Amino acid sequence: MPELPEVETVRRTLSELVVGKTIQSVTVSLPRIIQKPDDIRQFEMDLAGHRILEMGRRGKFLRFIMDGVVLVSHLRMEGRYGLYHSSDPVEKHTHVIFHFTDGTELRYKDVRQFGTMHLFAAGDEFNHKPLSKLGLEPLDDSFTYEAFRDVMAKRTTKIKVALLNQEYVVGLGNIYVDEALFRAGIHPETPACELSDDLLRKLHTMILETLNEAVEAGGSSIKSYVNGQGEMGMFQQSLRIYGRKDESCVVCGHPVEKTVVGGRGTHYCPSCQPLKRTSIKRTKSKHSTASSNSKVDGEVRG
Numbered sequence: 069m070p071e072l073p074e075v076e077t078v079r080r081t082l083s084e085l086v087v088g089k090t091i092q093s094v095t096v097s098l099p100r101i102i103q104k105p106d107d108i109r110q111f112e113m114d115l116a117g118h119r120i121l122e123m124g125r126r127g128k129f130l131r132f133i134m135d136g137v138v139l140v141s142h143l144r145m146e147g148r149y150g151l152y153h154s155s156d157p158v159e160k161h162t163h164v165i166f167h168f169t170d171g172t173e174l175r176y177k178d179v180r181q182f183g184t185m186h187l188f189a190a191g192d193e194f195n196h197k198p199l200s201k202l203g204l205e206p207l208d209d210s211f212t213y214e215a216f217r218d219v220m221a222k223r224t225t226k227i228k229v230a231l232l233n234q235e236y237v238v239g240l241g242n243i244y245v246d247e248a249l250f251r252a253g254i255h256p257e258t259p260a261c262e263l264s265d266d267l268l269r270k271l272h273t274m275i276l277e278t279l280n281e282a283v284e285a286g287g288s289s290i291k292s293y294v295n296g297q298g299e300m301g302m303f304q305q306s307l308r309i310y311g312r313k314d315e316s317c318v319v320c321g322h323p324v325e326k327t328v329v330g331g332r333g334t335h336y337c338p339s340c341q342p343l344k345r346t347s348i349k350r351t352k353s354k355h356s357t358a359s360s361n362s363k364v365d366g367e368v369r370g
């Protein structure tokens with residue numbers, strides 16, 4: 069499944085490929101991809117004649133921002149976009165084709181057929197599902213340490229579970245959460261509310277570092293994306309903890325362990341990410357006392 073850095077790479081690639089083009093017509097051959105409007109003919113008609121002004125993104129949702137309408141697209145497991153000439157043969161599993169006035173076509177392929185598209189009046193997309201309940205956007209300027217702390221510091225759930233909750237922070241995904249927690253030296257099962265300010269600040273920094281590295285790595289694979297295959301996975305080579313079960317930790321040499329947290333396979337180094345150390349740091353932190361802890365807990369439960 070593409071994670072946030074991959075979707076950002078797709079957004080940047082699409083920006084270069086389709087911004088400025090005008091849709092002449094649309095062909096939908098798999099109606100269930102289109103979630104809004106219900107009527108496929110309406111979807112096709114509503115898009116005809118519109119020009120793509122900008123490519124946006126919210127979490128793992130792509131936003132095709134046009135004059136008057138916005139198309140919100142989620143790739144899910146295997147959705148892919150590719151730009152073709154109208155004379156190119158249409159490949160198998162192509163479900164939606166945007167025919168442009170210049171003779172090119174943006175084709176949406178999806179072998180697993182889990183991808184979705186929603187069409188909204190411009191600006192209205194944030195008032196409705198699927199974008200209405202999304203949390204902080206980690207690659208946006210608004211993702212400050214203070215905003216992150218405000219969302220996380222109250223949570224009694226395990227930090228890994230909290231980081232994967234889309235209503236708190238969007239698009240981190242299993243791989244990047246494990247990487248960021250490893251870099252920050254935080255055990256994935258530490259309750260979020262027990263993290264000291266120092267550790268929470270370090271985690272915020274490492275989330276940004278991990279995602280930005282991945283975006284840059286993804287950016288180098290734009291060519292293969294245009295060919296419609298294999299745009300993912302460039303960052304895999306630089307993963308430090310994810311997928312390294314039983315291998316030596318790149319920092320301390322201790323064997324990497326794998327467990328399950330919140331139903332997700334989780335990699336961590338028991339030596340670099342001890343469960344206790346965070347609690348010890350917490351009691352040392354001047355901002356954290358037993359009383360503030362229980363008060364925060366009470367607020368969450370209430």
Ligand SMILES: [Zn+2]
Pocket residue numbers: 317318319320321322337338339340341
């Ligand atoms: Zn280690």
